[in-house]
Amino acid sequence: MTAATTSVTADARPISRKLTANRLPKWAPAAIAVGSIAVGCGIGAVGGLESHLQWGLISAVLFLLGSYLVSAQVEGRRQAKDRFATSVVWVAFILAVVPLVSLTFYTVQQGISVVNGNFLSHSMRGVIQSGPGGGIYHALIGTLQQVGLATLMAAPLGLLTAVYLVEYGRGKLAKAVTFFVDVMTGIPSIVAGLFILSLWNLALGFSYSGFSGSLALAILMIPVVVRSTEEMLKLVPNELREASYALGVPKWKTILRIVLPTAIGGITTGVMLAVARITGETAPVMMLVFGADAINTNPFEGPQQSLPMYIWQQYSMVNNDFGYARAWGAALVLIAFVMGLNLIARGIARWRSPKGGH
Amino acid sequence: MTSSSPAAPRGRERRPRDSRVGDKIFMNLARGSGILLLVIMGAIAAFLTWRSVLALSTNEGNFLTTFEWTPDAPKPVFGIAVLAVGTIVSAVIAMVIAVPVAIGIALFISHYAPRRIAQPFAYLVDLLAAVPSIVYGLWGALFLVPHMDGLTSWLNQYLGWTYIFDQTRTGTPRNLFTVGILLAIMVLPIITAVSREVFRQVPRMHEEAALALGATRWEMIRTAVLPFGRPGIISASMLGLGRALGETIAVAVVLSASNVLSLHILDAGGGTFAQNIALKFAEAGDNGRNALMASGLVLFVITLLVNGAARLIIARRKEYSGANA
Numbered sequence: 016m017t018a019a020t021t022s023v024t025a026d027a028r029p030i031s032r033k034l035t036a037n038r039l040p041k042w043a044p045a046a047i048a049v050g051s052i053a054v055g056c057g058i059g060a061v062g063g064l065e066s067h068l069q070w071g072l073i074s075a076v077l078f079l080l081g082s083y084l085v086s087a088q089v090e091g092r093r094q095a096k097d098r099f100a101t102s103v104v105w106v107a108f109i110l111a112v113v114p115l116v117s118l119t120f121y122t123v124q125q126g127i128s129v130v131n132g133n134f135l136s137h138s139m140r141g142v143i144q145s146g147p148g149g150g151i152y153h154a155l156i157g158t159l160q161q162v163g164l165a166t167l168m169a170a171p172l173g174l175l176t177a178v179y180l181v182e183y184g185r186g187k188l189a190k191a192v193t194f195f196v197d198v199m200t201g202i203p204s205i206v207a208g209l210f211i212l213s214l215w216n217l218a219l220g221f222s223y224s225g226f227s228g229s230l231a232l233a234i235l236m237i238p239v240v241v242r243s244t245e246e247m248l249k250l251v252p253n254e255l256r257e258a259s260y261a262l263g264v265p266k267w268k269t270i271l272r273i274v275l276p277t278a279i280g281g282i283t284t285g286v287m288l289a290v291a292r293i294t295g296e297t298a299p300v301m302m303l304v305f306g307a308d309a310i311n312t313n314p315f316e317g318p319q320q321s322l323p324m325y326i327w328q329q330y331s332m333v334n335n336d337f338g339y340a341r342a343w344g345a346a347l348v349l350i351a352f353v354m355g356l357n358l359i360a361r362g363i364a365r366w367r368s369p370k371g372g373h
Numbered sequence: 374m375t376s377s378s379p380a381a382p383r384g385r386e387r388r389p390r391d392s393r394v395g396d397k398i399f400m401n402l403a404r405g406s407g408i409l410l411l412v413i414m415g416a417i418a419a420f421l422t423w424r425s426v427l428a429l430s431t432n433e434g435n436f437l438t439t440f441e442w443t444p445d446a447p448k449p450v451f452g453i454a455v456l457a458v459g460t461i462v463s464a465v466i467a468m469v470i471a472v473p474v475a476i477g478i479a480l481f482i483s484h485y486a487p488r489r490i491a492q493p494f495a496y497l498v499d500l501l502a503a504v505p506s507i508v509y510g511l512w513g514a515l516f517l518v519p520h521m522d523g524l525t526s527w528l529n530q531y532l533g534w535t536y537i538f539d540q541t542r543t544g545t546p547r548n549l550f551t552v553g554i555l556l557a558i559m560v561l562p563i564i565t566a567v568s569r570e571v572f573r574q575v576p577r578m579h580e581e582a583a584l585a586l587g588a589t590r591w592e593m594i595r596t597a598v599l600p601f602g603r604p605g606i607i608s609a610s611m612l613g614l615g616r617a618l619g620e621t622i623a624v625a626v627v628l629s630a631s632n633v634l635s636l637h638i639l640d641a642g643g644g645t646f647a648q649n650i651a652l653k654f655a656e657a658g659d660n661g662r663n664a665l666m667a668s669g670l671v672l673f674v675i676t677l678l679v680n681g682a683a684r685l686i687i688a689r690r691k692e693y694s695g696a697n698a
Contacts, residue, residue: 067520068520068521068523068524069523069524069527072524093589093592094589096589096591096592097589097590097591097592099591100590100591100594101485101590101591103477104477104478104480104481104485105481105485106477107473107474107475107476107477107478107481108477108478108481108486108494110474110477111474111475111477111478111498111561111565114517114558115497115498115501115558115561115562117512117516118501118504118508118509118512118516118558119504121512121516122508122511122512125515171406172406172409172410175402175403175405175406175407176403176406176407176410178403179400179403179404179406179407180407182403183400183403183404184407188404188407188408189407191411192407192408192410192411194681194684195410195411195414196410197680197684198414198677198680198681198684199410199413199414200680201612201615201616201619201676201677201679201680201683202417202619202673202676203618203619203620203621203647203672203673203676204619204621205619205621205647205650205651205669205672206417206421206619206669206672206673206676207417209421209650209665209666209669210416210417210420210421212662212666213420213421213423213424213666214416214420217424217662218420234413234417237410237413241410265393265395265396266396266399266400267395267396267398267399267400268395270399271399288503291503292503294505295503295504295505295506295507295508296505296506297505297506297507297621297622298621298622298647298650298651301622301651301654302654323505323507323622326507326508326511327507327622327626330510330511330514330626339515342511343511346507346508346511349505349507349508350504350505350508353503353504353505354500354503357499357500357503358500361496361499
């Protein structure tokens with residue numbers, strides 16, 4: 016695309032009735048990208064900008080301008096706008112990938128050297144906070160117990176509510192429940208913690224324990240379970256229910272033996288995703304479980320520890336490298352656990368979902 | 374089913390009554406758990422209000438306009454002015470950054486990316502929605518904050534005249550701006566997931582009609598995809614906003630809090646509702662706790678309104694709901 020050909024085609028357009036307009040070659044966006052990154056880095060290096068964030072932002076702006084101007088020269092304004100939009104979308108994509116990848120990478124990088132057998136199998140009992148050693152065994156036990164108890168409470172309740180909404184729910188009550196389930200998904204975790212604190216600990220007089228933490232976690236978990244189960248139950252074909260009724264099977268048996276088994280894959284996925292979500296909750300646990308350095312295997316009595324709270328406590332001892340290291344180790348374990356749950360859950364969803372499931 | 378069918382004739386006379394009883398029990402169980410859910414919501418509001426009233430009756434300052442937070446002092450004085458401003462400012466920064474980027478990513482996944490990239494990337498975004506907020510906080514404090522130094526001073530230098538980017542005190546950038554960026558990163562996956570679902574549901578015919586009329590891809594998106602997806606985008610943003618408003622631990626880790634009310638977002642200081650609760654809770658006495666619950670109630674009401682509004686907007690198109698995102 017030299018300048019000469021451009022002008023020729025522009026002059027000759029009415030006569031030759033050329034159907035295609037001038038187009039940039041396929042490699043043009045890539046070339047503009049490489050060019051603007053080079054210039055951006057150049058400006059950054061020459062201007063002495065220390066933050067690489069700025070280098071990236073300058074390159075991004077150059078790329079957007081470059082692709083618009085080049086395309087406007089060659090292809091015209093409408094195409095240029097299109098190119099510009101495409102570039103914006105790509106820049107947004109990269110803007111999002113950078114922090115997310117950095118987060119994962121940095122956590123693994125910092126945590127991998129800390130996590131070992133000793134770290135996983137020891138508590139912090141008798142370990143000097145500002146010194147080396149210690150581990151997350153007590154926090155692991157605490158997290159598993161609290162999340163387990165919360166799941167035992169929230170899963171059946173959520174399941175039954177979803178069954179009510181899909182199979183029985185008519186009228187005002189069902190509408191109210193649907194609306195408040197939706198609103199409940201947005202309750203800040205700290206508010207759930209405050210509620211349990213005022214109800215369980217202050218009004219009813221129980222003391223700090225793993226169980227009061229799991230009560231708050233259950234409140235956060237219920238709406239997630241209800242929503243996902245509801246979606247799954249709606250996917251069960253009505254023909255199955257009708258066939259069952261036609262055979263004279265009562266409704267409750269139809270639900271228990273036909274509807275739920277058909278949707279069980281999706282329901283399991285939903286519950287596991289909810290578990291993954293509450294495992295990482297820090298705020299309510301911090302208020303209600305209190306934190307302990309020693310192993311406490313009884314979630315109903317005495318303070319416990321939990322992984323997210325452990326990270327918070329280790330971080331809170333400001334400028335303490337041993338604390339930071341332990342925090343990163345625990346963060347890596349937590350992320351691995353949550354991501355693992357997510358992957359398994361999505362695997363189950365793909366493996367046995369009713370038709371149309373994701 | 375097969376094992377029980379031979380036994381069926383034997384119990385034929387009894388079955389109608391049986392099943393009616395079973396049906397009743399089961400239905401009441403199901404309805405009961407639905408009602409229990411409403412009761413929980415009501416109880417949250419009731420208990421927080423009760424505690425708040427206890428706290429407010431002792432307050433010597435004005436709850437809405439006081440800056441200090443000393444509810445355990447002999448003359449208890451506490452107010453939410455700083456917290457309210459900090460919460461709103463950080464959430465606004467987060468939304469300004471996150472919403473356009475999230476729409477961009479959603480469009481990237483639904484319309485721009487080659488199939489081979491789109492699917493795994495959508496998956497990756499969903500996974501990142503599950504990263505616990507404490508990990509975001511840890512990363513924000515130990516990685517993002519040091520890297521924000523340059524950008525902060527650059528903004529101060531060139532945009533300082535706008536007042537909000539004016540940095541009046543030097544120090545580590547543990548300020549509302551950094552918090553806003555961190556919150557933006559945190560809510561990005563949620564907004565993306567919901568708007569992506571909406572963009573996918575745009576009728577194929579609308580898109581093809583636009584293209585057939587000679588629209589470029591961007592014109593097609595502007596005329597067919599975005600108008601269709603607008604309610605979805607709005608509700609997705611409000612879900613993200615709800616999350617940003619209520620985020621506790623990541624903010625508590627990153628922000629260096631103080632009871633200074635200032636719109637210089639590059640200055641360290643300020644606070645948010647949730648962060649204040651998390652930070653002050655450990656050493657709070659009886660009245661201190663009640664005061665924190667009063668601020669929690671305000672947060673609860675705000676998120677309730679935001680989420681309720683989001684849900685009402687989507688109510689017309691039920692399938693957009695992002696609760697399982």
